[in-house]
Amino acid sequence: MKNNSDNFKPIDFGNKIEKNGRNLFKKMKKKISFQGYNDILKSVNLFIYGILDKDDLLLLIEQILEFEEELKFFKKFSELLIEINNPDQNEYQNKTSIMNIENQESSGKSYKALPYSLTNKKCSARTDLEKSVLNDRWISFPRGSEVNSVGENQRSDESSDESSDDIEDEMHRNDVEIELNNRLFREIWSICKNIDSFNNDQLFEFLERLFSDRFHVLALTNIYNKKIEEVKSLLTEDPKQTLLIIYERLKLVDLEVKKNQAQIFQSRQLK
Incomplete structure (x- = not known):
């Protein structure tokens, strides 16, 4: 292996x-x-x-x-x-400088200046006009030829990047929630499908195991938010009925999350 x-x-x-x-x-x-x-x-x-x-x-x-x-x-x-x-500051700065120079693409779109300690190779073929216009200290340049469009293009790029990041974050949160719900769903279904055959002692043993798993607790907290303590009390008082209610609620929540995930994916494909 x-x-x-x-x-x-x-x-x-x-x-x-x-x-x-x-x-x-x-x-x-x-x-x-x-x-x-x-x-x-x-x-x-x-x-x-x-x-x-x-x-x-x-x-x-x-x-x-x-x-x-x-x-x-x-x-x-x-x-x-x-x-x-809390890394050593000097060592960290050196690593950052190396990253900016050698791995520019991994840093995304940026307007970061090269370190002044870096000696650029001189280009003898440049005219006086080119020397006065070109800037050797920057890794990348703003897009757009007009001076007035630079700020607008930069803001547009930043807004687009932020929107893309927000979509990625939401899709990731949905993926995590779907996985947590599936874990809890399988656990509760193992009891609910034959719930009448379990006595109270067996159900309480199951509940103890359920609440000892932090991922199951997190899934329940996502569903019931501040009412999680009320849910625990109801499970203690009437475990059979409460488990069946949670099971049905879990199916609805999972359907909503998956529907939202599909809509996000579809809108992302259209952009």
Whole structure:
């Protein structure tokens, strides 16, 4: 079986932090279970791509490193995150400069000046007029030939980029909500399809398991918002009826989210 660690891309915030991160993951790989190590890699990748924030990441890692001998790794992992959030300023600036020069396309449309420490190659074939007009210090130039159109074009580009980002964010939120709803749907359906065959003790055991899963709690919170505590009380008082109501409500919410996702996708295709 191929280890997911082959695809892992360490967070690039400087040589020192990268080296510390590699060493920590090598030690964890030797000490913890194969499944635990791969779960950590998945969590870190979600953090790298901005899906998880630092607090969520630490919570997931703490749950994976549950044994006493593994807690030292959790402490070191927390310290590494602090280093990542506060990298050495000089080292970080150097990395940023290299990125702007060598990987301009990955930075998107920008009007960033090149570092003054960079020596540009002189072009002897330029006329005096070209020398007075051309600007060697910028990575990219505004589109449009008229001077008066530069500001308008820039604002239009920025507005278009922001609109595209908003659509991507909403589609991502919908994807996450659909996945959470599906997980909860499968869990509740496993009970609801034969709910009359379960006694109260079995139902309470199921509810305890349900609310111990933070993803199921998150899905219920998304559906019922501030009324989540009322839902918990109703589940305690009348678990059978309340589970059936949640099941039907979950189907409606999931349908609404998928319909919204389809509309967003369709409008995006038309643009």
